[in-house]
Amino acid sequence: METRFVFRDFLKVFAFTLVLFVFFMVIFQFVPSAADILAGFHPTVAFLFQYxxxxxxxxxxxxxxxxxxxxxxxxxxGFKKVPILQILKTVALCYLLYLVVSYIILTILSATGLELAGFQDxxxxxxxxxxxxxxLISAFIVIILVAPFLEELFFRGFIYRVFTKTWPVWLGSILTALLFALIHFQLQTIIPLFILGLILNxxxxxxxxxxxxxxxxxFNNAIAFALDLYLYYHPEFLENLQSLT
Incomplete structure (x- = not known):
């Protein structure tokens, strides 16, 4: 699992990424927003432009x-061939672990009455x-096929492997998961994203x-996609669930 990449490579990529981010932020301060430019197009066009x-x-x-x-x-x-059965067993284990950890946190929050700003839906x-x-077809392609591949190439294939080459695995994993959570720019869900990042590591x-x-x-995105779609067509499900709790 040793990588040729070194921490200096990460620093260069990270610095250039910040420069590009600031550059586009400044550009969009002086030109009409993308939302205004693309207002007449299908919603998918605006999303794909941002993506x-x-x-x-x-x-x-x-x-x-x-x-x-x-x-x-x-x-x-880090894309190497692994027996499909080994992959499926690991995926099942990881999803079970994700559910168990999420359930434990939700149980603690419910029992104590605490509310964490970063642990929202x-x-x-x-x-x-x-x-x-x-x-829906575009969402399926992007959310379930494209995004997982690109994000894993960047975070696990590059950042995680560089970090765990530079520091102990536990520290490299924590830092990678933190960057993974922050890059989604959803602070209200930073804790679930951080946990997901750890499990992906x-x-x-x-x-x-x-x-x-x-x-x-x-697989995780596909489950979320299916649930979102089901709740859109069956909004009464949440109402019935809330009435039971």
């Missing part, structure tokens, strides 16, 4: 300082796509292949 910007901000620095420098392949980012992405066939560490974390990430 493309995020892709450029994250992956152009990675390409410039890492991919081009080392002439990398997917194998250099994650905002659904489906309204950003729209609920027609174009929106574990999924990779367990098999030594980023494919495992990709499949777990995709």
């Amino acid at each position: 493309l910007l995020q892709f450029v901000i994250l992956f152009f620095p990675l390409w410039f300082f890492v991919v081009d420098k080392y002439g990398t392949t997917l194998a250099d980012f 994650q905002q659904s992405y489906l309204p950003s796509f729209g609920y027609d066939s174009i929106g 574990f999924a990779y560490q367990k098999t030594g292949s980023v494919w495992t974390s990709v499949i777990f990430h995709s």
